[in-house]
Amino acid sequence: AASSTGGDHQSFRHDKIMLVYGLVPLLVARASGAAASSTGAECLTAIDCAMNGECAGTSPADPQLYGHCVCSPGWTGPRCEQLALLPADPRGGLRLPDNVSTWGGSVVVRDGTWHMFASRITGGCGLSAWSSNSEVVHATSSTPAGPYTLTSHPVVLPPFAHDTNAIVAPTGEIVLYVTARAGAATYNCTKHGRGSAGGRPQTADPPTVPPKHTYMLWAPNPDGPWSAPVLVLNSTTWNSDYFNKTGRVAQCDGNVNGVINPDGSFVGLWRRCETPTLYTIPHTIFASDWKNASTYTPDPHPLFVLGGSGAEDPSNIWTTTSDDGVMAYHALFHDEQATRCMLPTGCSANGRHAFSLDGKAWRYASADAWTRNVSFTDGTTLSANTRARPHVILNSKGRPTHLINGLQPQAAGVSDYVWTVVAPLDGAAND
Numbered sequence: 001a002a003s004s005t006g007g008d009h010q011s012f013r014h015d016k017i018m019l020v021y022g023l024v025p026l027l028v029a030r031a032s033g034a035a036a037s038s039t040g041a042e043c044l045t046a047i048d049c050a051m052n053g054e055c056a057g058t059s060p061a062d063p064q065l066y067g068h069c070v071c072s073p074g075w076t077g078p079r080c081e082q083l084a085l086l087p088a089d090p091r092g093g094l095r096l097p098d099n100v101s102t103w104g105g106s107v108v109v110r111d112g113t114w115h116m117f118a119s120r121i122t123g124g125c126g127l128s129a130w131s132s133n134s135e136v137v138h139a140t141s142s143t144p145a146g147p148y149t150l151t152s153h154p155v156v157l158p159p160f161a162h163d164t165n166a167i168v169a170p171t172g173e174i175v176l177y178v179t180a181r182a183g184a185a186t187y188n189c190t191k192h193g194r195g196s197a198g199g200r201p202q203t204a205d206p207p208t209v210p211p212k213h214t215y216m217l218w219a220p221n222p223d224g225p226w227s228a229p230v231l232v233l234n235s236t237t238w239n240s241d242y243f244n245k246t247g248r249v250a251q252c253d254g255n256v257n258g259v260i261n262p263d264g265s266f267v268g269l270w271r272r273c274e275t276p277t278l279y280t281i282p283h284t285i286f287a288s289d290w291k292n293a294s295t296y297t298p299d300p301h302p303l304f305v306l307g308g309s310g311a312e313d314p315s316n317i318w319t320t321t322s323d324d325g326v327m328a329y330h331a332l333f334h335d336e337q338a339t340r341c342m343l344p345t346g347c348s349a350n351g352r353h354a355f356s357l358d359g360k361a362w363r364y365a366s367a368d369a370w371t372r373n374v375s376f377t378d379g380t381t382l383s384a385n386t387r388a389r390p391h392v393i394l395n396s397k398g399r400p401t402h403l404i405n406g407l408q409p410q411a412a413g414v415s416d417y418v419w420t421v422v423a424p425l426d427g428a429a430n431d
Contacts, residue, residue, distance in 0.1 A: 126416025
């Protein structure tokens with residue numbers, strides 16, 4: 001497993017000393033060789049359970065006594081780092097007629113209706129045309145798992161617009177963070193015989209491609225009216241390291257996502273191109289006022305030390321509070337440490353969880369939260385070519401109940417078709 005901020009998991013002795021994790025003082029533990037049996041991983045606090053569960057069986061009277069992780073609904077594994085996924089409805093999610101591709105839906109709920117904002121890929125194209133043909137569309141469902149249906153006027157932003165991340169402000173506005181550029185030339189895959197169900201279109205970005213900046217827009221309701229897009233992350237500026245190494249303008253989309261705190265401040269994550277081979281590492285981004293673009297401050301320091309091609313696509317952030325009152329931020333990432341689509345080894349289709357106690361220092365999981373293996377309610381299974389763009393649907397308590405992914409069933413050389421799948425989490429709906 002790759003190393004990450006927060007260190008690896010060792011055996012611990014429960015010394016009651018106050019240290020600092022990031023900027024937050026906490027009761028933490030010191031390494032020791034003593035051990036005790038347990039049904040889950042040995043732990044001292046909920047931190048050892050990824051803040052996705054509680055550490056049961058510890059005793060203030062016996063500082064040598066280890067507990068074990070008891071996972072919250074929707075989570076499993078020795079340290080509660082894995083999603084307890086149930087089969088997905090193959091007719092659910094966002095699947096459009098005529099093999100029209102969709103990718104990476106982000107969902108908010110309003111008045112008993114679930115609203116998904118997703119990428120639809122135009123021109124009869126599939127995933128490999130995302131950087132020219134992707135647009136943001138709005139779909140709705142009466143249930144969180146779907147099926148989602150496009151609204152009567154679904155287009156929120158025309159091509160090019162991608163990486164749609166929807167969150168709700170404390171004042172009720174729906175806020176979208178989107179990678180976009182106006183006036184992009186789209187590719188007609190149907191005309192060239194390279195449709196979504198067929199081969200891979202020739203859509204590689206030329207060296208002079210405009211950078212993929214991140215904008216935000218907001219509306220009082222999911223149906224709008226939407227504000228004009230406002231720039232929050234300049235891709236050329238914040239991917240200048242890539243430009244200096246390659247002489248090319250930044251091709252990385254920033255993947256900005258996050259959460260708006262009750263005081264209106266923004267805690268977020270973004271990814272940056274770190275090398276010419278597009279090794280990407282997550283970073284933090286903060287704003288004192290989510291609506292004031294001038295307050296957005298990306299952090300140039302990487303969050304994790306990761307292997308391979310790093311990680312991308314941070315999900316929406318959610319928060320939890322443990323039984324002893326410790327609050328944590330959580331997110332999911334598409335993990336690319338093993339491989340990525342641009343490499344001969346093929347696409348990555350797994351993801352990992354990360355958490356933070358202050359929004360600044362994050363701990364990256366040592367186990368996958370999901371894999372390429374998808375089970376469906378009709379009894380079929382799929383080993384997907386790629387499963388990325390994670391988002392979670394949150395219930396009224398702010399707990400995850402469903403995982404959303406962009407899913408490519410087959411290798412791009414066979415079919416470039418992708419769709420948006422929604423899988424429920426075991427027990428989470430009643431949490």
